[in-house]
Amino acid sequence: MTKKKGKWLRFLRFSKNFGKSFAIFALRTFLLFSMLAILAGVAGWILFLRAFNPQHISEMLTQELQTRLGRPVIISSLDLAFINTLELKGFSVLDTEGEPGRALVSAESVMLTFSLPALLDKKLIIEDVTLVAPRFNVVRQENGLYNIPQIQTPQRESVYTSKSGERFVVHVNNWTVKNAVLSYKDLKTSVTHALYGLNLYFEKLRFDELSRFTLDMVFRSEWEGNISDMEIEGTGHVNFADFDWGKFALRSFRAQAYLFRKPVEITLDLDNLRQPYFNLQATIPAFTNKDLSLFHLENNAFSLPKSTVTAKGVWQNDYQQIKLEQATLTAADIKATGNGLVTFSQPSYVADFNVATNTFALSGKEKYWPLLAKYKMKGSGSLSAQIKRQGGKFSVPLFHADVKDAQGELYTFPLENLTGEIQIKDHFTDWYVRTQTGKVQVDRTTFEKLQLSTTWRKGNLYAHIADSDLNGVPFRMSVTVNNLKSKNRKIRTNLYLKKLDPMAFIETVRDFVTVISPLVGAGPAKPEVTGELAWLRNFRDRLPNFMPNLAGTFAADTFSSQILSGNNFDAEFDFTGLEEGAARLNGTLNTRLEGGVIHQMEKLAEEQQALNVTFQPFIIMNRMEKAGSFKVGKVLKDVEFSDMAVAAEFENGKMNIKNAYTVGPTISANVSGWTDWVNETFDLTIWTMFHNTSRGSALAENLTDESGNPALAFRVSAAMNKPKLEMKSAKKAGQTIQTAQEQGLPTDFHTAEEFLKGDFHAKK
Numbered sequence: 001m002t003k004k005k006g007k008w009l010r011f012l013r014f015s016k017n018f019g020k021s022f023a024i025f026a027l028r029t030f031l032l033f034s035m036l037a038i039l040a041g042v043a044g045w046i047l048f049l050r051a052f053n054p055q056h057i058s059e060m061l062t063q064e065l066q067t068r069l070g071r072p073v074i075i076s077s078l079d080l081a082f083i084n085t086l087e088l089k090g091f092s093v094l095d096t097e098g099e100p101g102r103a104l105v106s107a108e109s110v111m112l113t114f115s116l117p118a119l120l121d122k123k124l125i126i127e128d129v130t131l132v133a134p135r136f137n138v139v140r141q142e143n144g145l146y147n148i149p150q151i152q153t154p155q156r157e158s159v160y161t162s163k164s165g166e167r168f169v170v171h172v173n174n175w176t177v178k179n180a181v182l183s184y185k186d187l188k189t190s191v192t193h194a195l196y197g198l199n200l201y202f203e204k205l206r207f208d209e210l211s212r213f214t215l216d217m218v219f220r221s222e223w224e225g226n227i228s229d230m231e232i233e234g235t236g237h238v239n240f241a242d243f244d245w246g247k248f249a250l251r252s253f254r255a256q257a258y259l260f261r262k263p264v265e266i267t268l269d270l271d272n273l274r275q276p277y278f279n280l281q282a283t284i285p286a287f288t289n290k291d292l293s294l295f296h297l298e299n300n301a302f303s304l305p306k307s308t309v310t311a312k313g314v315w316q317n318d319y320q321q322i323k324l325e326q327a328t329l330t331a332a333d334i335k336a337t338g339n340g341l342v343t344f345s346q347p348s349y350v351a352d353f354n355v356a357t358n359t360f361a362l363s364g365k366e367k368y369w370p371l372l373a374k375y376k377m378k379g380s381g382s383l384s385a386q387i388k389r390q391g392g393k394f395s396v397p398l399f400h401a402d403v404k405d406a407q408g409e410l411y412t413f414p415l416e417n418l419t420g421e422i423q424i425k426d427h428f429t430d431w432y433v434r435t436q437t438g439k440v441q442v443d444r445t446t447f448e449k450l451q452l453s454t455t456w457r458k459g460n461l462y463a464h465i466a467d468s469d470l471n472g473v474p475f476r477m478s479v480t481v482n483n484l485k486s487k488n489r490k491i492r493t494n495l496y497l498k499k500l501d502p503m504a505f506i507e508t509v510r511d512f513v514t515v516i517s518p519l520v521g522a523g524p525a526k527p528e529v530t531g532e533l534a535w536l537r538n539f540r541d542r543l544p545n546f547m548p549n550l551a552g553t554f555a556a557d558t559f560s561s562q563i564l565s566g567n568n569f570d571a572e573f574d575f576t577g578l579e580e581g582a583a584r585l586n587g588t589l590n591t592r593l594e595g596g597v598i599h600q601m602e603k604l605a606e607e608q609q610a611l612n613v614t615f616q617p618f619i620i621m622n623r624m625e626k627a628g629s630f631k632v633g634k635v636l637k638d639v640e641f642s643d644m645a646v647a648a649e650f651e652n653g654k655m656n657i658k659n660a661y662t663v664g665p666t667i668s669a670n671v672s673g674w675t676d677w678v679n680e681t682f683d684l685t686i687w688t689m690f691h692n693t694s695r696g697s698a699l700a701e702n703l704t705d706e707s708g709n710p711a712l713a714f715r716v717s718a719a720m721n722k723p724k725l726e727m728k729s730a731k732k733a734g735q736t737i738q739t740a741q742e743q744g745l746p747t748d749f750h751t752a753e754e755f756l757k758g759d760f761h762a763k764k
Contacts, residue, residue: 069149071096071104086112098139098147098187107134123171130176140186144318175202180217189346195219196229202238210237210251231258234266245273260287276315283308302369307331320345324353334360340387348392356384362406379406379418399424406438413515414441420452423764431456432764443511446471453762459483462762470508474498478755493552494755500556500569506539513544526580532721533680540677545579551587553752559593566596566644570749575650582653583678589648589655590745598639598667639666646671647745653678661740666691670733670740673715683717687733705733 065073076090092106111130118125139147177200184193198217205211216233234255241247250270256263262285269279288303308331313324322342329336340353359382366373386398399422406418418438424431434453439446447468454463461481468475476496483489497505526541551574559569571591577584641664648655653676660671668691673684690710705711711730718724 065093069093071149081111084114084116086114088112095137095139095147097145098141098185099137103135103137104147104149105134105136107131109133126172128174128176129172130178131180133179133181134177135181135183138182138184140184140188140319142188144188144320146319173204175205176200186344189344191344207240208242210239210249212236213238215255232256233258233263236268248273248276260285260291278311278313278315280311281309301371304368305332317343317345332360334358336383349389351387351389351394353387354385355387357382359402359404362403362408375408375410377406377408379408380404381406395427396424397426399428415439416441418450430458432762434762442508443514445508445511447475448472455762455764456484459485464762466761470497471504476756478758488548490549491547491551493550494752495552495554496752496756497556499558499560500554502559502561503535506535509544510538510542513542516544516546536677536680536720540582541580543578543580543582543585547578548576550575550578553749553755555749555752555756559596562599564593564596564598564644566593566641568592568594570752572747572749572751577652581678585650585653585677587650589646589650590747590749591646592745592749593644594642596641596644598641598662640664641667643741645745657684659740659743659745661737663737663741664691668737668741670737680720681718682720682723683715685715685728686713687730687736688712689733689737703730705730705735707734709734 062073062075072094074090074092075088079087081087088110091110092103095102095104109132111132112126113128115125115127177198180198182195182198196218198215200215201213203212214235219230219232232255234253236253237251239249250268253268255266257266265283267281271277284307286304286306289300307329309329311324311327313322315322320343324340327338334357336355336357338353338355340351343350359380362377362379362381381401381403384400385396388395388397401422404419406415408415416439418435420435422433432455435450438450439448440450447470450468451466461484463479465475465477478494480492481489529537554571556569557567559566573587573589575585575587577586641662643663646660647658649658655675655677657672657674662669668689670687671684675682688711689705703710703712711733713728713730713733715726715728716723
């Protein structure tokens, strides 16, 4: 045990002495190499100071930059900021063209960081050039030229010769721009723009190949007195092409612009800074009007879904015009495409764009624009438009919309299955609307199979219904309204119904008045009344006062009412003062009806007091017929006629009959006098002649005309609900009726005939 223990102790002593000796050797070796490294560094630094005198370098840089830029260059001082860093203070390049004497480029300082070991190989490798707080002032002169100098293209490998005659190859790797300001001023238009807080980093920048860079900046703009800052962060590749701006290239520049709660993602490619071609794609997050407070849209609630924008074009004419060759906007189910021009050569920029969309669903769009909710839109549609900006204002020279199977509600008019188009020109002053089919409800009135075309142009409205069913009856119409917005507007209309029921048509007029009156601020109509003469009072009190001057024609194949029916109904009218109450109604009315029937005189006389008195002479004749005095067969029943016509003039609601006659195989008649529809009074003289009669006994002289045929002449006057009857001599009945028939009407209704031959389409 004693021998083993001694060997172990001797081993420990040896290990201790060896470790101590090795540590001392290692420390001495490290100190030796450290001293050598320090001596090498000092020697290299001494060599650098000999070769690169700061004052000489400053002069060299100044001269070199002036040669390259063709502008005066100022460097206040050049200091050694660190062992491998030079600092140029008071750096500026003076402008000699845009704003002479002002700095074109200036910086608080320029830092040059270089590699010391490379100096031993006679290479000056500048690892990073840093411009601290530079300002770039770009000026467009009144002649359209810019103050940007034409940079003299450097050699691929720059060589510097020191004061001692030694030549050094110069390389610059990275460039950094910190907190720069880029300002733009147009001396002709006084327009200014600025980029603030611009930070750029170029990694291993080469001027003849793509080099990677990163940037962040703040873009400041002004809109109607409000200042807005937009932050941008991005990265990409750039090629300055040896400062040949015609070969400049920007590739895969990806940026984030902070406009909303989420950034706008942008990808940009750019070529040729002399006439830049660009290809841009942007992804825009969903936003609302509150995100655009800069544009004073607080009272226009809307929201837009996430969208994608692409644009291709060229910036031409010395940066004074952007030609947008193709642009697309995709948002939800809408895809819009467009192209256009933006020109900056005027004090306020000018723009001209064309835009069109795909066919998209109309429903659901109210969640983006709440104002659409009241229209309750369904179906599908597409839009196209031309948009211009001139004189600081936007306008829409042309807007076009197509709809298919649309449903909704327009100004309280329900619409169903509507297919057609809308064209708007001259900034919404010229409208054209056409429907190929559809259904429109106006209160209780229904238009179906509606083929409508209408224009609104220079304050005038033109509307045509080529074909439609009005409450199931085929219907056509044309309307021209001159000076629509004036209280003295003039309306010209032509109407056609295959079958006219005057009482039903009065109801249709009432429906239009009910719906339109609130829209034009006319106020509510008077309450509807019942009882005797209710038809007159309700119609008179609902005359549409939004039609103060109304002229036109009304035609129907058949006419059917409780009192009268017939064929080939025609009417021409020219009214003024057409308004509620009829107290100011003036104008003319001419109407004609052929091949008709006067219905059930006796029955209707029992129901209406006015008719009872009017028909009283016929009742007397009927009683005489029953007594055997003569036989006419159809008196007081359905009496046929071949021709019926009325010509009348209105004066403040009073209708003066110029000519009125009825000619038929059983009864012919003539009416003269007047009717006051406002005061409900009348004074009419009626001459009646009976034909195809046979006598059973002699008739009184006052019941026959000069030919001896049964005849009546009587006067009806006073109030309509309490009329007075006065019998007169009938001797001149036949002659009076014949004279009225020969006189005829002052029109041949040619206008109505021409209307029915027309194409019924408004012009675009």
